[in-house]
Amino acid sequence: MIQITIISGKGGTGKTSLTASLVALSNNTVIADCDVDASNLHLLLNPEISETIEFKGLKLAVIDQLKCINCGLCMEKCRFDAIKDYVVNSNSCEGCGLCVYICPVKAIDFIDRVCGYAYISDTDFGPMVHARLNPGMENSGKLVTLVRQKATEIAENNNKNLVLIDGPPGIGCPVIASLASINAAIIVVEPTLSGIHDLERAISLTNHFNIIPLVCINKYDINNANTDAIRSLCLEKDINILGLIPFDNKVTKAMVEAKSVIKYDPNSPASIEIKKIWSKLNDIFNI
Amino acid sequence: MKIAVASGKGGTGKTSVAVGLALAAEKSQLLDCDVEEPNIHILLKPNILETEKVEVQVPRIDDLKCNYCGDCAKFCQFNALFVVGDTAMVFPNLCHSCEGCIEVCKQNAIVYEPRCIGEIFIGKKDEIDVIYGLLDIGEALAVPIISAIKKKSIGEGIIILDAPPGTACPLAETVKDVDYCILVTEPTPFGLHDLEIAVEVVNQLGVPIGVIVNFAGVGNDEVYKYCKEKNLPILMEIPFDRKIAELYSNGIHFSLEMLEWKKNFSRLLKKICEVY
């Protein structure tokens, strides 16, 4: 089983649109959307949810007002300033349990909290796992891990040979969890100065974790000089460029129709290039 | 006056709006709270005047005092401590600095010591004070860097905060004590979906919201319908314009070349300052 994660340092580079198109081109794939705090892939793949799994993150402290003697020790000791007027603010509480431990009258309960949900579903292009973190909750690698675990389980049980992972933005904990034990990472970049900067950060992240980076330049024709700069950067670092996708307004039109660009117009300029990318991936990984 | 510029989805032009507002003010502080992928300094190229390491406090166990009872490891919700036999270990990268282990240790064998997780930079570009931070590669916790950036700003004048993407705790940390939050979106299903989640987070924090629609004209009108329904004012529409995209790709803010936009941003800033 091959696992490939699609990432981009910066959001909005077309990562999800590319993922949806690659999914549409494949026929034996499990889809894992690991962008759990702003997932979008489901908007293009119309999944039918067959199973919902509760996701419990860190616990939450709750003060029993009947037992509380208003001594203020919890407010003094909480390092997250999460307790005001003897009430725990669930947005600030990190679930460390310190107040529960120090309360002299045992007035603080430590309860499980549901921080989000993972969903298993069917799409026209194969099984999919995605998730939604409740707004403002701490995102840990745990929900990403849960999504990936369900996806690989489905792949193993159904003899699927590819797990395509739509990764979260950034370089923090969720991204790292989406990169653990994969075969390669596709970094999607736009030819902008900040895009190049983010690409460099993403490459050092993949190097750091010994993962093969593959680069895809999206809207390459909005700035040819920057595209050339990315080309030489990749050449210098010996990184394979999978493809150069032209600016194509069909991509947005497809999105408005809730479709991948491949399904919306298989002969549009972006679709033609994405097909080439897909066949390159096939050559590299024998999918 | 603290104004946060946020968006659930990345790549909606949040940074462009934040920089546009800062450039329109006579004098401002601009805080880049996206510490995983900061971009403002690339657009503005400020002179860096000062850098500062960001440290968090993590436990160290004194071998001479430790009796390997394991209470600290049992207590730690983050599994940052490990005790077995006559070995006690600290995994500083898992620590959230709650100081609970110090409380539970009956031997007083635990002390806190600093550990560096990133850096913040304080710079100046004309009349804009720019503060941004960088999380070290491989580190997981962005929030301490965001709060270090916020602590560096002096609390007066016009302060613009460029929020990190996503809707998890780094966003909440950035927005929690601001006066006003601008959410930048695009008129597409992705934009709408992420706007809805961001609105939920910002509402929870009790901060008033206005919306800017970027790339206006590319998608459909669902975002407008949503804003009308939720009573969210549309503060500005920025059309999809190849010129803006090309200027951005070269690291030039469009309001510097297309002067009508400088006026638009300064009008918007004035309006927000009058009302809030």
Added chain:
Amino acid sequence: MKVAVSSTGNKLESMIEQRFGRSPYFIIIDTDTMESEIVSNIGTGYAHGAGVGASQFLASKGVKAVITGNLGPNAYGALRAAKINAYTNFSGTVIDAIEKFKNNELKEFSSPTVPSHTGTGNTVSGRGQGRGRMR
């Protein structure tokens, strides 16, 4: 000697789970008596530090060796501190792993096989070193 195998299922015929900290089950087998105990891994429930949590749990069970797929540096450090030997990069069934272990056919690994999920990876900067006495 007690050996723990990370397992995808709750049977001796189940396949080995490639992840250690977030393995659904551990099957603990006493290689002298071949008695086995199946435990759900509490580590899957941790938001953070699943590998360290699982190591702590297995140490408390008196386990002396672990057979798994991949091991991150945090878990590796914890197992080493607990003097539990780690045999990694194994795929196949649990019972197969135990047979190979008994025949001394498994190779002990001396370094983590995957980067830490939260950690500093190869550029070690004060990560997970034993800070206690290791006699």
